[in-house]
Amino acid sequence: GAVVSQHPSRVICKSGTSVKIECRSLDFQATTMFWYRQFPKKSLMLMATSNEGSKATYEQGVEKDKFLINHASLTLSTLTVTSAHPEDSSFYICSARPTSGRINEQFFGPGTRLTVL
């Protein structure tokens, strides 16, 4: 139980294009989902907290107009990297916190590797 999926697992795009990454909780509902960015050989950096039906809360230094987050349902959050540039190339990971049961835990998706050419 408590499986989180991400799609796509890898994406390569041209500079200036937008890329959408989906995060789904497959067997539980998640009012809150989190988006992280992981640089090579570095830890996870929280980008934003996504709450179903409301605006996401962004961490300091994260551009909300560049990283658009939508959490339209209790099982789906999307991250759209707008006008992507090579410096946006990274590993993006989402996590989801169950609405009931193991509410003190976050369950992580497998990540999406974005490469911007």
Add this chain to the structure above:
Amino acid sequence: AQSVSQHNHHVILSEAASLELGCNYSYGGTVNLFWYVQYPGQHLQLLLKYFSGDPLVKGIKGFEAEFIKSKFSFNLRKPSVQWSDTAEYFCAVNGAGGYNKLIFGAGTRLAVHP
């Protein structure tokens, strides 16, 4: 400021050696503590967690961790490592209640040689 510090960035061990990875945190109030593992090419998996109660917690794959409140520490241990334990290990903390964001340490890359 809230932070997590992992002392060792890179650890190299031979199989059957004992392992201890340090983790110290700075966080006001009651905390939940976690150790996650990321095997090469795989996603983060929870190794073990501490919410309350017995400060010595046991996780999967023979790992354990001890919460020492006076030292603000939550060190990870395993008495005898295997080659398959080669991975990156992350310590994380959030405020009790679960509604607070996770703060991650920088990670420790463990390489176990046969």
